[in-house]
Amino acid sequence: MPQLIRQNLLLPAPPTVTLHDPRTHLRRLPPAYSNAQTPFSRDKDFAPQLRYQLELPRKPKLRPCKVIFVGDCAVGKTAIVNRFCFDKFQCNYKATIGVDFELENFNILGHNFSLEMWDTAGQERFKCIAGAYYRNASVIVATYDMSKRETLDSAKKWLSSALNYNTAQKPIIFLVGTKSDLLTKEEFMRMERIAGVAAAELGAEYWSLSARSGFKITEFFQRLAALAFEKAAQQQLKTFKSTTQEQTKQTSEKSQRFDLRSYFSSRSGKQKSGCAC
Ligand SMILES: Nc1nc2c(ncn2[C@@H]2O[C@H](COP(=O)(O)OP(=O)(O)OP(=O)(O)O)[C@@H](O)[C@H]2O)c(=O)[nH]1
Numbered sequence: 001m002p003q004l005i006r007q008n009l010l011l012p013a014p015p016t017v018t019l020h021d022p023r024t025h026l027r028r029l030p031p032a033y034s035n036a037q038t039p040f041s042r043d044k045d046f047a048p049q050l051r052y053q054l055e056l057p058r059k060p061k062l063r064p065c066k067v068i069f070v071g072d073c074a075v076g077k078t079a080i081v082n083r084f085c086f087d088k089f090q091c092n093y094k095a096t097i098g099v100d101f102e103l104e105n106f107n108i109l110g111h112n113f114s115l116e117m118w119d120t121a122g123q124e125r126f127k128c129i130a131g132a133y134y135r136n137a138s139v140i141v142a143t144y145d146m147s148k149r150e151t152l153d154s155a156k157k158w159l160s161s162a163l164n165y166n167t168a169q170k171p172i173i174f175l176v177g178t179k180s181d182l183l184t185k186e187e188f189m190r191m192e193r194i195a196g197v198a199a200a201e202l203g204a205e206y207w208s209l210s211a212r213s214g215f216k217i218t219e220f221f222q223r224l225a226a227l228a229f230e231k232a233a234q235q236q237l238k239t240f241k242s243t244t245q246e247q248t249k250q251t252s253e254k255s256q257r258f259d260l261r262s263y264f265s266s267r268s269g270k271q272k273s274g275c276a277c
Contacts, residue, residue: 010257024225026107030219031044031219031221032205033208037205040205042228046230049239050233054110060117060232062232062233062236064103065138065232067118067138067224069118069120069139070143072145075178076211077096077120077141078094081102081215082106084217085241088209091128098121098130102117103115111229120133134162138172138228142173144195146187146191153229173204175207176206176220177191177192178211182209191208192208202274
C-alpha cells in the first residue's frame, strides 16, 4: 500500500491548461464588415512576411494604442465600449462628462497589445475638454446613430475636428453606425448604402453595430485591434530594420577607418625600419 502511494506521488503532474479568451486572443486577421466598404486589408490573414518577422527572436515591444470615439451625444459611443469591455448594456442615458477611459488587453499572434479606449463626450459644452484628448490617436471611430440620419453628417464634422489634432500620423479611421436594432430591414439597408458612400469619401472602414443586441460588436473590436496591431508592428519592424542598417553602416565605416590606420601605421613602421637600415 505505501508503495502504491509512493508510485502515485511519482506520477507526473497533469499538464496545466491555460484558457485564452477567444474575444481577445487573435491568431488571424479578422475580416472587414464588408470587403466593398474598407480601404484597409481585404486579406483573410496577416501578411506572411509580418508573421515571419514576428517569429524572430528580436520581438517588437508595442506601446498601447490610442483609440478615440467621437460623435454626437447619445449616439451610443459609451454603449459600444461597455458592451465589448463588460458585456453590459444600459437602457437609461447617462451623458459622458468630458471623457471616459477603458483599457483592453489583447494577445495577437502571441504578442501582448493593449487598446486605450477614449470615449469622448458628444455634448457641445464638453467639446473643448474632449479636444485635449484627441492628440496622438492611432485609431478614430466616428460614430453615428443609424436611426437619426443627421448624426451621420455630424460624425463627419467630429472626424474632421479629431483629424486636425492628428496631422503628424495618419490614423486608421472607422465609420460606425449604432442602434441597428431600431431599424427595419429596408431602413437598415438604405442607411448602410448612404453611410457606405460617406465612409469611402472619408477613407474609413464601415461597420453597423448594435450595443443592445450585441450585433457585430466583438467582430468590430477584433478587427480594430488587429489592424492597429498590424500597423504598429510594421512600424516597429521598419524602425528595427533602419537601426540595424545604421549599425551595420557604422561598423563598416569603423572597420574601414581601422584598416586605414593600420595601413598607415604599417607603412610608417616600414619607413622606420627603412631608416634603421
Ligand atoms: N436601442 C438601442 N439603444 C442604444 C444602443 N446603444 C445605445 N443606446 C441608447 O442610447 C442612449 C445613449 O447611449 P450612450 O452610449 O450613452 O451615448 P453616447 O454617445 O456615449 O453619449 P454621450 O456620452 O452624451 O456622448 C442610451 O439610452 C442607450 O441605452 C443600441 O445599440 N440600441
